[in-house]
Amino acid sequence: MNTFAIDNQILDKEETMPRTELQALQLKRLRETVARAMNVPFYKKEFAERGITPDSIQTLSDVRRLPFTTKEDMRSNYPLGLCAVPRTELARIHGSSGTTGMPTFVGYTHQDLKTWARLCARFLVAGGLRPGHTAQIAFGYGLFTGGFGLHYGVEEVGAAVLPVSSGNTTRQVQLMRDLQPDALICTPSYALNIAEVARGMGIDPRTLSLRFAHFGGEMWTEDMRRQIEAEMDLAAFNNYGLSEIIGPGVSGDCAARSGMHIQEDHFLVECLDPESLEPTEDYTYGELVITALTREAMPMIRYRTRDIAALDPCVCECGRTTVRMTRVMGRTDDMLIIRGVNVFPSQIEEALFQVEGTSPHYLVEVNRPDRLDEITVKVELRPEFLSDKMSVMQTLRDSIVRRIQTVAGVHAKVELLAPQTLERSAGKAVRVIDRRNLQG
Amino acid sequence: MKMHQLSMFLENKPGRLSEPCRLLANAGINILTLSVADTQQFGILRLIVPDWEAAKGVLEKAGFVVNVTEVVATEVVDQPGGLATILEIIEEVGLNIEYMYAFTFRCNDKAVIVFRFDNNDIAVTALQAKGISVVGGVELYERARQ
Numbered sequence: 287m288n289t290f291a292i293d294n295q296i297l298d299k300e301e302t303m304p305r306t307e308l309q310a311l312q313l314k315r316l317r318e319t320v321a322r323a324m325n326v327p328f329y330k331k332e333f334a335e336r337g338i339t340p341d342s343i344q345t346l347s348d349v350r351r352l353p354f355t356t357k358e359d360m361r362s363n364y365p366l367g368l369c370a371v372p373r374t375e376l377a378r379i380h381g382s383s384g385t386t387g388m389p390t391f392v393g394y395t396h397q398d399l400k401t402w403a404r405l406c407a408r409f410l411v412a413g414g415l416r417p418g419h420t421a422q423i424a425f426g427y428g429l430f431t432g433g434f435g436l437h438y439g440v441e442e443v444g445a446a447v448l449p450v451s452s453g454n455t456t457r458q459v460q461l462m463r464d465l466q467p468d469a470l471i472c473t474p475s476y477a478l479n480i481a482e483v484a485r486g487m488g489i490d491p492r493t494l495s496l497r498f499a500h501f502g503g504e505m506w507t508e509d510m511r512r513q514i515e516a517e518m519d520l521a522a523f524n525n526y527g528l529s530e531i532i533g534p535g536v537s538g539d540c541a542a543r544s545g546m547h548i549q550e551d552h553f554l555v556e557c558l559d560p561e562s563l564e565p566t567e568d569y570t571y572g573e574l575v576i577t578a579l580t581r582e583a584m585p586m587i588r589y590r591t592r593d594i595a596a597l598d599p600c601v602c603e604c605g606r607t608t609v610r611m612t613r614v615m616g617r618t619d620d621m622l623i624i625r626g627v628n629v630f631p632s633q634i635e636e637a638l639f640q641v642e643g644t645s646p647h648y649l650v651e652v653n654r655p656d657r658l659d660e661i662t663v664k665v666e667l668r669p670e671f672l673s674d675k676m677s678v679m680q681t682l683r684d685s686i687v688r689r690i691q692t693v694a695g696v697h698a699k700v701e702l703l704a705p706q707t708l709e710r711s712a713g714k715a716v717r718v719i720d721r722r723n724l725q726g
Numbered sequence: 727m728k729m730h731q732l733s734m735f736l737e738n739k740p741g742r743l744s745e746p747c748r749l750l751a752n753a754g755i756n757i758l759t760l761s762v763a764d765t766q767q768f769g770i771l772r773l774i775v776p777d778w779e780a781a782k783g784v785l786e787k788a789g790f791v792v793n794v795t796e797v798v799a800t801e802v803v804d805q806p807g808g809l810a811t812i813l814e815i816i817e818e819v820g821l822n823i824e825y826m827y828a829f830t831f832r833c834n835d836k837a838v839i840v841f842r843f844d845n846n847d848i849a850v851t852a853l854q855a856k857g858i859s860v861v862g863g864v865e866l867y868e869r870a871r872q
Contacts, residue, residue, distance in 0.1 A: 667735070669791040674733035674772055674842065675824050676763045701767050704735045705791055 290541035291521045292498070294604050297411040298404070300551040301606045308607060309346055312554055315579035317343050320352070323585040325370040328363055329353075349554055349577060354563075354588045360390040360530065369393045371583050381429035382529050382628070389429070392529050393583040399438065401580055402532050405549050406439020409538025412547070412604075413523030414498040415469050417444030422462060422496075424472035424480070425503065426452040431533025432503050436471045439535070445469075452476065455483040466495035473626040474506040474514060474522070478657050481517045492519035500525055502534050504626040505614050505722075510657065524613065530589055531576050537611050545598050545610030552580045555609070556588070557597045560618045571596045573618050574611070592618040622652055622720065624659045624696045631717045633694035634663055640693070641686050643671030647708050654722040662699040663690060669705050728796040728846055729863035730778040734771045735791065738764060743771065746785055750775065753784045758866065759840065761827035772827070774799075774840060776867040797842050798849055799866060801859040804830055804837040812839065812858060819852045821845055831869060838866065 288294070296302060303311070321340040323329035332353040333339070342348070360368060369376070377396040381389045394402065415421060421440045425432030433451060440447045448467050450458055458480050461467075470477060477499055481491040496518060502525040511522050525538035526546050536553055537546035548555050557572040558565055566572035574593045578586040594616040599609050622629045631650055638644045647666040652659060665686065673679055683700050690698045709716075736742040743762065750757060750773075758774040774797075775781040782792045802808035809828075816823065824842040831838070838861065843849040850860050861869075 672733075672735040672791050672793055674731065674770060674793055674795045676765070676770060677824070679735070679768070679770065680765070702735070703737060703768075706789060707737065 288542070288603055289544075290604070291543055292414045292541050294541040295411050295416075296605060297408045301408065301547070301549075301608060303551070303607055305607055308550055311551055312579060313343070313346055315551075316346065316349060316554060316577065317341075319577065319579055319581075319585045319587070322370045322582065323587055326368055326585070328359065328368060329585070329587060346554070349556070349588065352577070352587050354575065354590050355586055356590045357390065357530070357592075361388055364388065365391045366393055366584075368584050368586075370585050371395060376583055378434075379429075380431045380434070380529055380533065390530065392431075392532075395582040398532070398580075398582050401552065402435060402535055403438035403442040405532070405535030405552060406435055407442035408549065409523070409525045409535065409547075410436075410439050410443050410445075410469075410500060412538055412540045413469075413500050413525075414521060414541075415440065415443050415445050415500075419443075419445040419468040420448055420465065421445055421469040421471055421500075422448040422450055422458070422465075422467040424450055424452050424458055424470065424476060431527070431529045432473075435527070435533040435535060436500070440471070455480055456487065459484045459487055459489060462494050462496065463489060468495065469498040469500060470496050470518075470520070471500045473503040474501040474510055475504060475625045475658050477501065477514050477518065477522075478510075481514070491517055494518070496520045498523065500538075502526060504623050505616075507613070513657065526611065526614065528591060528593070530591075531578050531586055532581065536576065540602060540604040540606060542602055542604045544602070545612055547602065547604075547606050547608045547610050548597075550608045552578065554579055555597070555611070557595070557611075560592075560594075566596070568599055569596050571612075571615065574614075592621070594618060622650070622661070622718065624652065624661050627695050629661065629694050629696050634690060634698070635717075637689040637693040638663070638665055638686065641682070641689050643667055643682050644686065645705065647703075647710075648717065649708055650718045652718070652720045652722055659722065660699065661696055662701060664701040664703055664708065666703045666705050666707055672704070728850065729774070729799055729861075729866065731795050731797045731840070731842075732773045732775065732778055732782055732785070733793045733795060734773075734785065736762075736769045736771050738767055738769055742769075745788075746771065746773075746790060749784050749788050750781055753780065755781050755784065759827065759829040759838075761825070761840075763825060772825075774866075778863075795842065796846055797840050798846050798853070799838050799840050799861045799863075800853060801836045801838055801861050804835050808837060809839060811856075812853065815852055815856050815858065816843070816849060819848055821849055821852075834869075 317340040376393045378394045381391050427433035484491045499520050499522040514522050523539040527534035527536040537548040554577040556575040560573040574591045576589050593614045595614050596612045645666040645668050649664045651662040686700045761772045763770045785792045822844040826841045828839040
């Protein structure tokens with residue numbers, strides 16, 4: 287007896303290729319990727335130093351001879367220095383969802399866009415979407431890859447798109463009630479938000495037409511999946527991707543929902559110990575390092591995702607032969623993802639710095655008390671800004687909240703502290719405490 | 727005729743209030759009256775003490791940041807309408823009250839109400855013109871000692 291949540295369907299034959307055949311395809315595509323990357327000055331130089339040519343890649347494990355690519359490399363080649371094709375060949379440009387002051391851009395050729403749509407279509411089909419269905423997309427449409435990526439994926443499936451974009455939650459609910467979509471596509475925390483707003487409008491989300499949901503863009507847990515499914519009466523599917531690689535479509539849940547299948551015909555995924563950079567054992571958490579095997583516009587070699595997950599090579603009951611990955615359970619760097627928005631402690635610091643009366647002593651705490659991420663910024667005030675008037679203190683706190691909202695794009699709870707309240711550390715100050723438990 | 731008030735920013739946590747009170751007690755300083763304005767996360771403690779300079783020194787030595795502000799103390803008969811009369815005068819001159827708190831002495835029938843107006847000087851003039859007794863610090867401490 288199987289444990290499928292829904293009926294098990296597979297879109298492409300590549301998803302069920304025998305491993306040896308799949309690996310041969312990967313090797314061929316890895317060589318092609320190295321050849322394409324030679325057109326990028328950054329890689330050309332790196333390859334020359336290591337004596338790497340397409341022919342020098344003899345086996346898949348030779349990928350370990352290739353250089354890493356990091357976010358910093360993307361920044362130092364800003365904006366499109368890692369493109370392997372002339373600017374005129376680009377069909378679209380997306381950017382990182384972050385608001386770090388220095389965005390990173392990713393170029394796509396027409397073929398890249400076709401590939402991407404197909405990859406999204408695969409996980410959408412695996413998660414129940416069929417021709418004739420309607421999918422409501424509540425991801426933001428813009429530079430962020432979520433909206434447009436899924437949009438063309440839904441079209442590729444042959445289903446109808448309801449492109450609502452994110453926000454205006456009351457309207458999201460009204461559209462669900464009136465247009466009766468089969469699937470919801472957004473971040474998991476936003477789904478809970480939608481459910482809450484629906485109840486506030488007197489609509490039980492369980493009575494809505496939704497049967498499937500495809501979630502991505504942020505870390506979430508099995509507990510949250512169960513909760514969303516109970517609150518909305520649907521089957522929720524996880525997908526994973528990142529703009530640097532392509533966007534959503536790197537991996538996704540199947541009907542068995544015991545790990546996300548990596549689309550290995552397009553991505554070569556390593557799981558490395560972030561310290562030693564040696565491969566981790568199967569089922570052991572490490573940093574995902576991804577090589578895009580078919581990207582034309584921007585071939586990405588061994589991209590350090592900073593995402594922590596584990597790989598499961600065990601054959602899945604759904605019939606796919608691809609390796610599965612666990613949920614992302616953390617990040618190697620200090621970037622915080624708050625309800626799908628990338629937040630860096632440096633941005634909080636910048637915001638605090640801009641409000642008169644604050645000191646450079648602060649602490650950022652992240653919690654998930656009630657399903658949604660909550661960020662609390664505790665900041666010590668400068669002595670001369672302490673007032674006997676409550677209104678003055680509250681105005682100060684409100685202006686800090688607004689500043690953080692502007693600079694970092696998140697709504698933070700701000701706690702004012704008297705001078706000399708926070709623990710001082712001798713070495714590097716502890717600025718961030720993440721109390722979210724994402725291993726559930 | 728204004729008097730000095732000490733104020734301190736306190737986190738809303740167990741023990742935060744007792745610490746300054748204990749410090750003053752150990753220094754032999756009596757608190758005439760106090761008020762605490764609080765939010766969920768923090769509070770502002772406001773104190774009237776006989777020797778504000780000594781109290782400030784004690785608290786600062788222990789690491790507290792202490793603000794000194796001028797407030798207006800009025801004396802009214804402790805009976806219905808006492809406060810209403812004052813508030814009407816303030817209303818007439820168009821002033822706002824930032825905050826206020828009241829206390830009584832054991833030995834007489836007067837209540838003392840401490841005000842922080844958005845303009846203390848105008849308030850004092852207006853109150854005195856209407857015959858309201860505005861008490862200065864020294865006067866108040868003398869009375870407290872009776």
